[in-house]
Amino acid sequence: METVTNRFIEVELHCLVPRFAHLRLARPKALDALVRSIEHDGQLTPVVAVAAPEHQWVLIDGYLRLEAIRRCGYDTIQVDVWPGDLPQALITILAQAQRRPGHSIEEAHLIEELHTTFGYSQHDIARQIGRDASWVNRRLALIAALPSDLLEAVRQEQVSTWAATRILVPLARANADHAGRLLAYIAHQPLSTRDLHTWFKHYQRANRITRLRMVENPQLFLDAVQAKHDAQQAETLQAGPEGAWLKDLRMITHILSRLRQQVATLFDPAQRLVDRRLLSTAFNDMMAEATRLQIDLKRYSSDDSSRHATRDFDPTSPTDAAARDQSAASALARHGTPGDSAAQSEIAPEGGSG
Numbered sequence: 001m002e003t004v005t006n007r008f009i010e011v012e013l014h015c016l017v018p019r020f021a022h023l024r025l026a027r028p029k030a031l032d033a034l035v036r037s038i039e040h041d042g043q044l045t046p047v048v049a050v051a052a053p054e055h056q057w058v059l060i061d062g063y064l065r066l067e068a069i070r071r072c073g074y075d076t077i078q079v080d081v082w083p084g085d086l087p088q089a090l091i092t093i094l095a096q097a098q099r100r101p102g103h104s105i106e107e108a109h110l111i112e113e114l115h116t117t118f119g120y121s122q123h124d125i126a127r128q129i130g131r132d133a134s135w136v137n138r139r140l141a142l143i144a145a146l147p148s149d150l151l152e153a154v155r156q157e158q159v160s161t162w163a164a165t166r167i168l169v170p171l172a173r174a175n176a177d178h179a180g181r182l183l184a185y186i187a188h189q190p191l192s193t194r195d196l197h198t199w200f201k202h203y204q205r206a207n208r209i210t211r212l213r214m215v216e217n218p219q220l221f222l223d224a225v226q227a228k229h230d231a232q233q234a235e236t237l238q239a240g241p242e243g244a245w246l247k248d249l250r251m252i253t254h255i256l257s258r259l260r261q262q263v264a265t266l267f268d269p270a271q272r273l274v275d276r277r278l279l280s281t282a283f284n285d286m287m288a289e290a291t292r293l294q295i296d297l298k299r300y301s302s303d304d305s306s307r308h309a310t311r312d313f314d315p316t317s318p319t320d321a322a323a324r325d326q327s328a329a330s331a332l333a334r335h336g337t338p339g340d341s342a343a344q345s346e347i348a349p350e351g352g353s354g
Contacts, residue, residue, distance in 0.1 A: 008046045008078045009057075013070065016049065016077065017058045023109035024063045026156045034068040043069060046078040050089045057081060060089045087118045094129040104161050105154050108139040115140065145169050150183060159186055160193050167200045181215040195222055 037044075047062025057079055059066060069077050082089050090110050097107055114120040122140070126133040142165060143151065150168055153159045159168065172179035191199070199218050202225065203211055214221045236243070267276055 008080055010076050010078050011057060012076050013066070013074070015056050016047075016066065016079070017052060017056050018063060018066065019058050020060075020109070020113070021063055023113075024106060024155070025103055027064060028157070031064055031067060031071075034064055035071050038065075038068050038072050038074075043074075043078050046080040048082060048089070048093070049079050050082050050084065050086050058086055060086075061093055087114060087120065090114055091125070091128045094125075097129075104139065104142060105151070108143045111136055111139050112143060147172065149180075153183055153187065158190060159183070159196075163193050163196045167196050171200070171203075175211075178211065178215045182218065185215075185218055189219060191218060191222075198222060198225065 043065065045062075045065065047065050048060045049057035050060060052058045060082070066077060082092065090113060094107060094110055111125055114125050115122065122136045123133050125131075126136045129136075142161075146154070146164055146169060150159070150164055150172075154161055154164050168179055168183060171182065186196075195218075199214065199222060202221070203214055206214060239247075266279055
């Protein structure tokens, strides 16, 4: 039985065929909110369906609304009946998804339905929905890569599509047992996408024993990582800027030691002249900055520091900047860059000073 209300049709629920219900996401939170809205204001937006034999309609869009209507105890539902056949309705929904973004898994299932059930080629689907063929292919590959249990976990929103494709699928390829354990854990104790990303980043660097412990209790491992991070943060806060300064200096010392070991190779006369000049220029820039740092240290560490403290030092001041750069230039003129004379000559252009 159906009645016409304005331009929509109101039909009894048993006349609506939910053919694609198993392909849609559960979205329990969104469903609860929709139930409250319908209880308060009634159904505001009709579902979309196409006509089927024997006074039935195949539901295309609005599965969440249908479930909410059922929970509210209604017997009928407003339906916007689209003209045309079922494949054309699916194509229209996919084309509209660009204006109202849908879920990639749901889009992939609808594309698979068009491709497998109705025989549309990927190029035909892409052309009719206004996408390129590579986009259609990626959507099909998305569900092809996900095992059935993982697809169901995505559908139930136990795991995001991103986590499924970027973490669980690669993990399943490398170690199916570990992927299964992780998925089983998530089913009972959901983890955020951020936590899963952190977990997987550490898993990739862990040894076999640690990996086994990580899949047995992911949250325990994440708690340990967070505790270590908190301890490091507290240590950094306690050390203050002085500790950070010492840490940076030790790092620079280590880097300089490593650079010294590479001088013989990088500045060998057999190396290209343009490469040696580029390296020398970068070295000179570093030395100039080191000289500026040395000047600042002398300024604030001298016995006459009280005299300097009586006026504000502005590094952007033309006078202060000129004095600083002049001191740095004179220091470079006196000391130059380290290395032999052959390396020094690389800084001047070929053919002398002309």
